[in-house]
Amino acid sequence: MYSNHYKYVSEIINKALEKANLDGVLIYSGHAQNYFLDDMPYPFACNPHFKWLVPITETPHCTIHYQPGKKPTLYLYQPKDYWHSLPATPQGEWTEFFNIIPVACKEEVPDYGKLQNHAWIGQANSCEHDSLQHNPKVYMDYVHFHRACKTDYEIENIRQANKLALKGHKAAYKCFKKGKSEFESHVAYMKATNHNEYQLPYGNIIAQNQNGAVLHYQHMQRHRLPKKQLKSFLIDAGCVVNGYASDITRTYAYEGGEFKLMIKAVDKMQRKIGKKAIVGTSYIDLHIQAHMKLADILRDFDIISCDAQTALESGLSNVFFPHGLGHYLGLQVHDIGGRQTDENGNTLSPPELHPFLRLTRTLQENNVLTIEPGIYFIDMLLDDAKAKGLGKYINWSRVEDFKPYGGIRIEDNIVVKKHKPVNLTR
Ligand SMILES: [Mn+2]
Structure with missing residues (x-):
């Protein structure tokens, strides 16, 4: 290879x-x-x-x-x-x-x-x-544009990095189910993947309960919560094989109930969006479609009262999904060139309402990218929404019901193909 x-x-x-x-x-x-x-x-x-x-x-x-x-x-x-x-x-x-x-x-x-x-x-x-x-610009631009298309060797490395990370995810989740702390889940992850902290592609995000609402939650609580307080577990963690990264997120509910059902709904839409990562698709379009589908879920769960189009155009969907749908993945976790539209270094900015979208390109065969939609209950953004007059669409008592669970993110690594993308995580 x-x-x-x-x-x-x-x-x-x-x-x-x-x-x-x-x-x-x-x-x-x-x-x-x-x-x-x-x-x-x-x-x-x-x-x-x-x-x-x-x-x-x-x-x-x-x-x-x-x-x-x-x-x-x-x-x-x-x-x-x-x-x-x-x-x-x-x-x-x-x-x-x-x-x-x-x-x-x-x-x-x-x-x-x-x-x-x-x-x-x-x-x-x-x-x-x-x-x-x-670092002459002409050289860099050309290489960065073409580095987005991965060879079989690269895809195989990312596949192995997925396999390994999933071992870690399993071990970390087991800890959560047993009532162990965030930090204990982290240690179990490191052991299962044979990585030390320097070798990780990025710092593990391992969050219980409302900590899942912090997008890049960086602390790892050392103490165990009483089992009756455990509600949710969000883990965003990858591995590296031969320099190539995986980047995977899963969310779990401690018990059955509405939050578990919401995870299931996000999981389902995440898989659907992942299957649309085919050659010629604009990643911006996928991002917008994800917003629409997440808004539908929010409405199904009686958290917002308006339709998806209104949620999208008013910025309401951003309150619950405030990051991009995903990014290129490879030698870097956020692989370079995601906004580069050609080999001469021209770029395409994300839409004004979605400034954090790292990938705006039209997809090419063997691009490797993440699909990572989410729904979060973030005080700061909910307060902003209220200040902007979006509060009328929000069912606040339902928001209070979900806040203790933090948030949901489901993230897979996908290889773009002509007809049927390859999901390296599933
Ligand atoms: Mn990611």
Whole structure:
């Protein structure tokens, strides 16, 4: 699978270099930056351009030298260092496509400044040579546009990242059912997925009860709630395989009842929307359709009194669904290029009422994206709605009934196809 992936990636890089009038490119894995006034670094996160080519994701100070028509060289950083353990010797099909040269110190790295007509792709201030173009826009735009179409190798990695994350979801949910704390669910997730916190694609969101209404809830309560107080469980957590992320959300009710029925309704509409992620569809349209369907659910549950069209146009549906339907997924959790309409870097902004929508593109075959509708009961937004005169459409006693449950989000990872999308999560 990797060989086809390499072929696709190298064709894109060749074309990007041609467009940018460059003879070659140096792609830097990156390095960790220290905290202010400290000698402790923030966690290292690898440059996505680097891990697109090479599944080495935890080794800083590496560089790929790529020139069209030549076998690229990977300068693999392996310092003589008794503080850290050395990265393992690379293995796998991909190693056949690179000359791999270990470098132990700066002096062993070639003088990149001598290279003619080259670009440097890497984080801010990482390029030490003025003669290199740093992240040239023409090159970046071209690559970012085409990176949205995933190869079989990439899709397989995201599939494996889904499989692994679902093991974690299962373990975390079991904890909830047993009455354990949010933090205990988190620890169970980490154990089941064999990830440490640095390896997660994003910080786990693990919320019980009203904490589910905080979209990026970041605390993990250490204490257990009495079982009779347990109402709901929302978990948004992914994994990484060979640098590729999964991003999955599930919501559960502790017991039967209306909230459980509402989860079921959101789950059903979420699957339906997921099946519409086919080639040629505008993702903005899917987002709007999701709003309409969620408004129908809100009306069915007697939470709002107006029809879906009114809910959409008045902004009422945004009160309960205040984020985008989803985003591209791959080497980054929010993979780049979601608003880029062409390889020249033109973009399409989201509709005015939906500024948080990260993906506005027309879908292409093998785009990988998330579909993650939700319904939340958020005090701040409900107060805003009242202030804006939308209160007349809201059944406030019903809102009070649902508030203790926080919210619902259901999120799957989908591969866009011509007729029938592939759901990697289900
Ligand atoms: Mn997501």
